[in-house]
Amino acid sequence: MLERRSSIENELDIIAARRCAKEVAKELGFSTVDQVRIATAISELARNIVLYAKEGSIVVRALCEGEREGLEILVADKGPGIPNIELAMTDGYSTAGGLGAGLPGARRLMDTFRIDSQLGQGTTIVARKWKA
Amino acid sequence: MQQQVPILKIDDFWIASVQGSLHDQDVIEFKQALLSKITQPKSNGLIIDLTVLDVVDSFVTKTLIDIRGLAKLMGVPVVIAGMSPAVAITLVEMGLSLEGIDTALNLQKGLDKLRNPGKER
Numbered sequence: 001m002l003e004r005r006s007s008i009e010n011e012l013d014i015i016a017a018r019r020c021a022k023e024v025a026k027e028l029g030f031s032t033v034d035q036v037r038i039a040t041a042i043s044e045l046a047r048n049i050v051l052y053a054k055e056g057s058i059v060v061r062a063l064c065e066g067e068r069e070g071l072e073i074l075v076a077d078k079g080p081g082i083p084n085i086e087l088a089m090t091d092g093y094s095t096a097g098g099l100g101a102g103l104p105g106a107r108r109l110m111d112t113f114r115i116d117s118q119l120g121q122g123t124t125i126v127a128r129k130w131k132a
Numbered sequence: 133m134q135q136q137v138p139i140l141k142i143d144d145f146w147i148a149s150v151q152g153s154l155h156d157q158d159v160i161e162f163k164q165a166l167l168s169k170i171t172q173p174k175s176n177g178l179i180i181d182l183t184v185l186d187v188v189d190s191f192v193t194k195t196l197i198d199i200r201g202l203a204k205l206m207g208v209p210v211v212i213a214g215m216s217p218a219v220a221i222t223l224v225e226m227g228l229s230l231e232g233i234d235t236a237l238n239l240q241k242g243l244d245k246l247r248n249p250g251k252e253r
């Protein structure tokens with residue numbers, strides 16, 4: 001069972017997590033472009049943890065469902081949570097002077113994207129990518 | 133200080149070649165270093181070579197946009213060289229655009245572009 005977990009606390013962890021995700025994606029036989037899509041989504045989600053929640057974790061794992069093979073990203077933090085998810089998912093919305101492209105961009109790079117957040121408790125994201 | 137991104141000058145052109153994965157602090161230092169270069173006299177162009185970068189996310193994109201902003205004020209054309217097709221596709225899908233920044237397949241083509249502006253395209 002292909003599964004890797006990264007603790008995310010600082011900038012170096014962002015690089016490690018995306019390298020790790022890229023390796024898993026490659027091992028699963030994802031195309032080069034898909035590997036970059038997945039690694040970029042991880043980069044965005046990991047940076048959000050460092051910026052907004054201070055620490056959290058990212059798990060990347062293989063999915064097998066019937067004929068389909070894919071990859072799942074599980075992101076979890078116990079940070080402040082997101083008050084308005086719809087707003088946070090909007091292109092250009094940033095509370096930190098960023099481009100506001102991280103969450104909406106990561107959603108578009110993956111096939112499915114689910115985000116749950118509780119104020120004061122944290123945020124979890126589950127995103128999947130299926131092999132073409 | 134050890135520079136993650138060496139910045140060289142060829143003729144009056146600044147050339148910055150990213151050498152490996154950059155963490156956020158590297159990106160910030162890179163931007164500061166570049167800004168101090170292009171505000172010097174005899175700066176007629178800037179090439180940022182991203183050949184080795186396999187991930188360009190919104191943070192790096194924002195930095196490139198910031199650099200372009202100042203370069204534009206200074207009248208210095210900027211060329212991004214060596215961005216891989218996979219990275220370019222990913223940026224477009226994320227909705228990130230490098231509007232106003234010229235691109236070139238590699239460093240040599242980037243230099244050609246700066247030397248003969250308006251020749252191709």
Ligand SMILES: Nc1ncnc2c1ncn2[C@@H]1O[C@H](COP(=O)(O)OP(=O)(O)OP(=O)(O)O)[C@@H](O)[C@H]1O
Nearest residue numbers: 048052081088094095096098099100101102103190
């Ligand atoms: N894990 C998180 N915990 C708490 N708030 C978050 C989290 N992730 C995102 N947010 C909030 O959602 C907003 C939008 O996030 P998004 O990643 O789209 O943009 P950004 O981080 O502000 O800028 P960019 O990612 O383009 O550099 C953030 O500004 C922040 O307020």
Ligand SMILES: [Mg+2]
Nearest residue numbers: 044048102103
């Ligand atoms: Mg972000």
